[in-house]
Amino acid sequence: MTNESGAVxxxxxxxxxxxxxxxxxxxxxxxxxxxxxxxxxxxxxxxxTLLRVLxxxxxxxxxxxxxxxxxxPGGPEIRRRVGVISHHTLLYExxxxxxxxxxxxxxxxxRDFREATERxxxxxxxxxxxxxxxxxxxxxxxxxxxxxxxxxxxxxxILADEPxxxxxxxxxxxxxxxxxxxxxxxAAVILVTHNVDEGLALATHAAIxxxxxxxxxxxxxxxxxxxxxxxxxxxxxxxx
Amino acid sequence: xxEVLRDAWLIAKKDLAIEFRTRSAFxxxxxFALLGIVIxxxxxxxxxxxxxxxxxxxxxxxxxxxxxxxxxxSFSVEQPDRGIDGLLASPVARESIFLGKALxxxxxxxxxxxxxxxxxxxxxxxxxxxxxxPLAGIALLAAIGLVSVxxxxxxxxxxxxxxxxxxxxxxxxxxxxxxxxAAQATAKLMSGRPVGDAGAWLKLLLAFDxxxxxxxxxxxxxTLEE
Numbered sequence: 443m444t445n446e447s448g449a450v451x452x453x454x455x456x457x458x459x460x461x462x463x464x465x466x467x468x469x470x471x472x473x474x475x476x477x478x479x480x481x482x483x484x485x486x487x488x489x490x491t492l493l494r495v496l497x498x499x500x501x502x503x504x505x506x507x508x509x510x511x512x513x514x515p516g517g518p519e520i521r522r523r524v525g526v527i528s529h530h531t532l533l534y535e536x537x538x539x540x541x542x543x544x545x546x547x548x549x550x551x552x553r554d555f556r557e558a559t560e561r562x563x564x565x566x567x568x569x570x571x572x573x574x575x576x577x578x579x580x581x582x583x584x585x586x587x588x589x590x591x592x593x594x595x596x597x598x599x600i601l602a603d604e605p606x607x608x609x610x611x612x613x614x615x616x617x618x619x620x621x622x623x624x625x626x627x628x629a630a631v632i633l634v635t636h637n638v639d640e641g642l643a644l645a646t647h648a649a650i651x652x653x654x655x656x657x658x659x660x661x662x663x664x665x666x667x668x669x670x671x672x673x674x675x676x677x678x679x680x681x682x
Numbered sequence: 683x684x685e686v687l688r689d690a691w692l693i694a695k696k697d698l699a700i701e702f703r704t705r706s707a708f709x710x711x712x713x714f715a716l717l718g719i720v721i722x723x724x725x726x727x728x729x730x731x732x733x734x735x736x737x738x739x740x741x742x743x744x745x746x747x748x749x750x751x752x753x754x755x756s757f758s759v760e761q762p763d764r765g766i767d768g769l770l771a772s773p774v775a776r777e778s779i780f781l782g783k784a785l786x787x788x789x790x791x792x793x794x795x796x797x798x799x800x801x802x803x804x805x806x807x808x809x810x811x812x813x814x815x816p817l818a819g820i821a822l823l824a825a826i827g828l829v830s831v832x833x834x835x836x837x838x839x840x841x842x843x844x845x846x847x848x849x850x851x852x853x854x855x856x857x858x859x860x861x862x863x864a865a866q867a868t869a870k871l872m873s874g875r876p877v878g879d880a881g882a883w884l885k886l887l888l889a890f891d892x893x894x895x896x897x898x899x900x901x902x903x904x905t906l907e908e
Contacts, residue, residue: 497771518773532768534696534759536703545696549689549772575703591768 450475450630451496451599456505457654458491465491467654468505473647475598478621478631480645480662482638484678488654489634490529493601496632497526509599522550525597527605531588535577539568539587542576543594550595562590565623567616581608589617593624600624600631606640618644638671652677686781689774693782698789700759707755708790711748715798718744723805733806738868741802742861745795745821746828746854752790753832754849756783757840770906780833780902784895787829795821813871820867820880823887827860830894838905860894863887 449472458466466488473479483489494500496507498515507514509523526532533542543562547555563569566586576584585608593600600621606614621644625631635641642648642662648670650658658673701708722740726733760766769779799821803810810817832853839848864887867880877884 499767499770518775521771522773524771526767526771528764528767530764530767532765533763534700534765535762536700537696541699545692546768546772548692549769549774551773 449473451507451509451632453492453496453507454505456492456495456507457503458488458495458500459503464654466495466502469651469654469656471649471656471659473630473632475628475630476625477646478625478633478644480641480648481632481634481651482636482641482648482674483634483651487651489651490603492651493526493603493632493634496599497521497524497601499526522595523598525592525595525600527589527592527600527602529603529607531576531584532591533576533584533588536575538573538575539563539579539583539590540572542587543591546591547594552595555594558594558596559590562594563587565593565616565620566590567612582610582613585609586613586616589620593620596624596627598629600629600633602631603634604636605633606635606637614640638667638674642667642670650674650677686775686778689778690781690785693769693774693779694785694789697756697759697783697786701755701786701790707752708793711751711790711794712797714751715744715748715794716801718747719798719801719805726806733808734869734873737802737806737808737872738865740806741798741868742824742865744798744802745791745824746857746861747850748794748798749787749791749825749828750832750850750853752794753787753829753836753853754839754846756787756833757836758845761840776903776906777899780837780899783837784829784833784898787833788825791825791829792822795825808872816877816880817868817871820864820871820884820887823884823891824860824864827887827891827894828857830891830898831856831860834898834902834905837902856894859890860887863890 451473454470456466456469457464469492471479481489491500495502496514498521501515509516509520512520540559540563544555544559547558552558563572566589568583568586568590571579571583576587579587589605605617609617621631633641633644642665645662648660648662648665649656650673660670719740726736799817835849835852839845839852842848863883867883867887870880871877
């Protein structure tokens with residue numbers, strides 16, 4: 443997929459099982475700094491599990507994974523470099539948008555946490571609702587706060603699991619700008635999405651995951667998007 | 683170590699801010715405590731049992747069960763949007779998460795105690811004049827032991843379907859070594875004996891506190907969902 447020796451995110455034959463079910467089955471991939479891997483796959487393909495392993499929330503059952511030079515699951519130093527945008531917002535409803543993001547910034551040891559919070563909320567165009575409790579925000583606005591929360595510490599690796607879910611056009615544009623900006627500043631991004639156009643527009647590389655395995659990988663430059671999309675739909679139809 | 687405590691304080695402040703905004707668990711615990719005191723009062727036959735004999739038992743039954751309401755809340759606030767994943771994916775030590783939760787629970791239990799102790803004194807006509815300070819010390823020592831055990835089991839129970847049932851079932855047997863010396867020391871103080879007479883019970887209480895705080899902090903990382 444990329445030059446493995448210089449890659450920021452590397453997995454080799456990575457597997458994760460739950461009981462007898464292999465959610466991730468021998469995944470090998472590498473993502474360089476400044477690259478975005480768009481990861482597609484039908485429901486239950488193992489994409490979320492793969493991201494949870496890479497974020498240190500799950501231990502791999504077998505195989506190898508590293509972020510930078512540190513082997514996973516690693517410790518605080520590795521988690522400091524990763525930003526996780528999850529299915530769930532990871533927010534506290536009783537706290538305001540600003541309090542949520544500021545709390546995360548402080549957990550990550552960001553020195554100017556107030557300034558970083560302001561910047562993160564501004565990038566997601568939600569500063570005007572910063573003092574609103576999260577419980578009073580719509581699904582889309584919560585998602586924007588969640589993304590601000592995940593990126594407030596300027597992570598070098600971003601693991602984004604369907605981050606466009608619930609976002610309106612403005613929110614989606616803000617997220618696209620943010621991901622491109624972070625990538626241009628050297629971040630490695632793994633973006634899980636079901637929207638092929640959206641994913642390919644942001645990615646430098648694309649992969650399809652099915653039944654725990656990576657079955658297709660390609661660079662997006664010169665990629666025949668229609669053929670790729672057809673292949674993906676075919677896989678989803680087979681699994682359905 | 684400083685970083686572990688700093689992060690624990692951050693997490694405790696966050697939990698207390700949430701409780702301060704919602705006030706759900708605190709008011710439930712307070713109402714439970716006051717109702718308990720009233721029920722015990724009306725069930726009490728003052729000609730058969732003296733207030734000095736009954737009050738310590740009432741106090742510790744109430745602290746034990748009302749505290750549990752707060753401890754259950756401790757990890758359940760993380761559930762709706764999986765805030766716990768945010769904590770676990772962050773660079774804070776697992777021990778900081780436990781200590782932060784335990785610290786917030788301690789403030790919660792102490793706040794309930796601050797209302798319940800004067801209420802028991804009022805209902806049972808017990809003068810707290812000379813003993814309020816050592817009594818507050820005993821209450822604090824016991825609260826440390828209770829929240830250590832309760833926080834650990836709350837973390838274990840929260841991901842189960844029967845969390846509300848499982849937490850008391852797991853916690854109560856481990857509360858016994860804390861509640862017995864605390865109730866005994868309270869009884870001695872309330873009956874007008876000097877603090878020195880409760881010394882042996884206080885040492886036992888302190889020993890269990892140290893054991894439970896250390897053991898529960900070290901055990902917490904092993905309770906995390908894999």
